[in-house]
Amino acid sequence: MNLAQEGKAISLEDSLDMLLYQGLASGKAFALWRKPKATTLHYILEERQECSRVALELEHLGPGFIVHPFADQEDRKAYFIHADHHLSLPLDEALCAEDLPEEVTSLSGTLSREGRKAALAQLLSKQLQGLEDKSLPKEDKERFLGLVKLGVQAIALGNLEKIVPARTKTLPYPEDFDLGKILSKLLQTYPFSFINFFHLPQVGTWLGASPESLIETQGDYFYTMSVAGTQAAQGDNPLKSVAWTQKEIEEQALVSRYIVDCFKTIRLREYEEHGPKTILAGNLLHLRSDFKVNTKTTGFPNLGSVMLSLLHPTSAVCGMPRKEAHAFLRAHEGFDRSFYAGFLGPVQLDGETSLYVNLRTASLLKCEIIGKFIKNPDA
Numbered sequence: 213m214n215l216a217q218e219g220k221a222i223s224l225e226d227s228l229d230m231l232l233y234q235g236l237a238s239g240k241a242f243a244l245w246r247k248p249k250a251t252t253l254h255y256i257l258e259e260r261q262e263c264s265r266v267a268l269e270l271e272h273l274g275p276g277f278i279v280h281p282f283a284d285q286e287d288r289k290a291y292f293i294h295a296d297h298h299l300s301l302p303l304d305e306a307l308c309a310e311d312l313p314e315e316v317t318s319l320s321g322t323l324s325r326e327g328r329k330a331a332l333a334q335l336l337s338k339q340l341q342g343l344e345d346k347s348l349p350k351e352d353k354e355r356f357l358g359l360v361k362l363g364v365q366a367i368a369l370g371n372l373e374k375i376v377p378a379r380t381k382t383l384p385y386p387e388d389f390d391l392g393k394i395l396s397k398l399l400q401t402y403p404f405s406f407i408n409f410f411h412l413p414q415v416g417t418w419l420g421a422s423p424e425s426l427i428e429t430q431g432d433y434f435y436t437m438s439v440a441g442t443q444a445a446q447g448d449n450p451l452k453s454v455a456w457t458q459k460e461i462e463e464q465a466l467v468s469r470y471i472v473d474c475f476k477t478i479r480l481r482e483y484e485e486h487g488p489k490t491i492l493a494g495n496l497l498h499l500r501s502d503f504k505v506n507t508k509t510t511g512f513p514n515l516g517s518v519m520l521s522l523l524h525p526t527s528a529v530c531g532m533p534r535k536e537a538h539a540f541l542r543a544h545e546g547f548d549r550s551f552y553a554g555f556l557g558p559v560q561l562d563g564e565t566s567l568y569v570n571l572r573t574a575s576l577l578k579c580e581i582i583g584k585f586i587k588n589p590d591a
Contacts (some may be wrong), residue, residue: 236338237335249304439491
């Protein structure tokens with residue numbers, strides 16, 4: 213029985229199942245996401261057969277979703293999913309079958325939840341063929357501790373102020389792996405994070421919940437933020453009871469100074485800075501300062517693209533100075549971070565561009581889930 217014909221109310225998991233099913237069945241690139249504190253789920257599907265790659269000129273791109281790896285590519289391009297089909301779903305009210313296009317419900321709307329889950333698992337397995345990443349190292353604690361030791365030595369020699377190595381964790385798929393349910397749980401558990409799933413055929417399939425905005429543009433305004441310092445949220449009111457150490461305060465101030473230095477580099481002097489203030493992201497607390505620029509009055513219509521090239525990769529995922537820290541990681545980290553600690557997000561949708569650092573994320577491979585994590589060796 214077709215859900216659309218019945219006019220039934222449908223759960224968020226059912227909606228996610230059907231959108232994921234359509235995207236994977238198409239064999240084309242697609243993305244799902246919800247911005248922090250938002251109540252709208254977005255879904256886009258591209259018509260092109262091949263994955264698109266574009267120059268980082270945000271102001272000249274059409275509507276879509278951009279994905280850039282941690283390391284710069286030789287041609288300095290990013291993957292881009294064109295919003296040839298774009299659907300927005302409200303998350304703050306009950307969903308009905310009529311909220312979904314017939315081409316979405318007709319594919320899997322006749323199946324039971326269990327049937328749809330099994331069909332989705334088969335499609336996902338088919339799309340992930342050949343995506344095992346042979347470059348990933350074994351999870352060797354001694355190897356990682358050796359990397360941290362090298363980083364501390366480089367800092368002691370005065371070559372670096374800060375270095376941020378990463379590690380991986382590989383997990384087998386659980387027997388009851390349910391992609392729609394996982395995404396639904398992320399949406400409900402992390403209201404202040406950028407919840408995302410994207411699929412680039414023969415390139416990668418990732419999902420995550422990032423708390424860190426990189427840049428945002430809305431009309432004539434540009435926004436960015438500095439986020440640093442981390443501690444577990446404790447008590448009934450963690451925002452009131454938190455106490456930051458001098459080291460954490462200085463670490464966050466270092467990131468803020470870097471943003472101000474970027475403004476100075478391009479001779480931009482008119483900006484607003486607010487903070488630092490404590491924010492809650494899941495069960496963690498961070499220090500954050502917010503920056504705002506009127507691109508029209510300052511004469512910087514392409515400020516988003518300019519600042520993107522200056523800010524990525526951020527000190528929070530790489531280190532300081534950025535160039536030297538990046539070189540250290542390439543030489544010693546031992547694996548390709550791929551899209552982890554890169555950036556991603558919607559571009560030129562409804563007049564807004566919102567890019568986030570790709571944190572708290574996992575790569576889905578044929579036989580296993582690869583989680584990637586940042587570890588700061590207290591430097």
